[in-house]
Amino acid sequence: LAKTTQPISMDSYEGQEVNITCSHNNIATNDYITWYQQFPSQGPRFIIQGYKTKVTNEVASLFIPADRKSSTLSLPRVSLSDTAVYYCLVGDQKAAGNKLTFGGGTRVLVKP
Amino acid sequence: EPEVTQTPSHQVTQMGQEVILRCVPISNHLYFYWYRQILGQKVEFLVSFYNNEISEKSEIFDDQFSVERPDGSNFTLKIRSTKLEDSAMYFCASGGTSGRYEQYFGPGTRLTVT
Numbered sequence: 001l002a003k004t005t006q007p008i009s010m011d012s013y014e015g016q017e018v019n020i021t022c023s024h025n026n027i028a029t030n031d032y033i034t035w036y037q038q039f040p041s042q043g044p045r046f047i048i049q050g051y052k053t054k055v056t057n058e059v060a061s062l063f064i065p066a067d068r069k070s071s072t073l074s075l076p077r078v079s080l081s082d083t084a085v086y087y088c089l090v091g092d093q094k095a096a097g098n099k100l101t102f103g104g105g106t107r108v109l110v111k112p
Numbered sequence: 113e114p115e116v117t118q119t120p121s122h123q124v125t126q127m128g129q130e131v132i133l134r135c136v137p138i139s140n141h142l143y144f145y146w147y148r149q150i151l152g153q154k155v156e157f158l159v160s161f162y163n164n165e166i167s168e169k170s171e172i173f174d175d176q177f178s179v180e181r182p183d184g185s186n187f188t189l190k191i192r193s194t195k196l197e198d199s200a201m202y203f204c205a206s207g208g209t210s211g212r213y214e215q216y217f218g219p220g221t222r223l224t225v226t
Contacts, residue, residue: 034214043116043203043217044155087155094213097143097162099170100205102155 002027002090009107018075020106022088025069032094033064033071036087038105044087048073049094075108083110114138116218118204124224125194133189133221135204143208144187145215146179148172148200155203161187162208194225 005023012018024033032051036044048055050062050071061074075082085105092098117136125131137144146158159169161179178190187206191198201222207215 038155041201041220041222043205043220045217046214049214097160097167097208099145099157099160099168100147100155100215101157104154 002031004088004090004103006086006088006103006106008104009109011109011111012078013111014079015077018078018082018108018110020073020075020086020088020108021070022073022090023070024088024090027068027090030092031090032092033062033068034089034091034093034100035060035062035073036089036100036102038085038087039083044100044102047086051094078108078110080110080112082108084108114216116204116206116216118202118218118221120221121219122222122224124226127196127225128193130190130192131194131223133191133202133204133223135187135189135218136185137187137204137206138216139185141206141208141216143167143206143215144179144181145205145207146189147203147205147217149203149220150197150200158189191223194223196225199223199225 002024034049035047038044048062055062063072087105119134144161149155159173160167180188201220203220204218205215
């Protein structure tokens with residue numbers, strides 16, 4: 001299972017773009033990169049998943065360079081409600097039924 | 113939008129007692145999971161369940177724990193002879209419909225063992 005490293009915490013302000021980079025140097029060929037968000041006292045929530053290049057949905061964008069050894073989650077124009085812990089997961093999560101292995105995540109605090 | 117629901121939201125029990133945590137997964141999902149999160153720590157996988165049997169379990173999921181899908185809608189986690197260190201938030205998740213791979217988590221049950 002590929003080990004992931006991401007910042008422990010980040011502060012931002014409302015309206016700014018937040019970029020969280022995750023390192024996964026030993027990512028395997030079959031591995032996908034998936035990001036989850038967790039608000040206090042709630043379960044994690046799927047945000048986005050990608051394999052290479054760029055993926056965008058209504059919530060975020062995910063940038064993955066050609067070597068796939070890192071990835072960056074981009075949250076455009078954050079609001080106070082985006083304060084949460086963001087987890088980068090690497091593994092064969094494209095397959096249904098596989099467990100999720102969470103790391104420590106990045107605690108993002110959005111200030112007014 | 114369909115949601116995973118869990119009951120109770122908070123359970124307090126005495127050491128040595130048995131507890132049953134209940135979950136109603138999203139109705140057309142095929143895979144069901146339990147995770148736990150001790151306060152201030154990572155979310156940890158406990159067990160996955162598919163086709164009425166356990167498909168994978170972690171080292172945490174020993175003989176103290178069991179899971180069941182007693183009917184077509186509920187998915188339960190039973191913890192026998194609870195210990196202080198079982199105090200945690202327990203999350204149920206479901207997933208695995210055709211073409212969808214993300215897991216949907218419930219709001220959790222906070223278990224406090226005294």
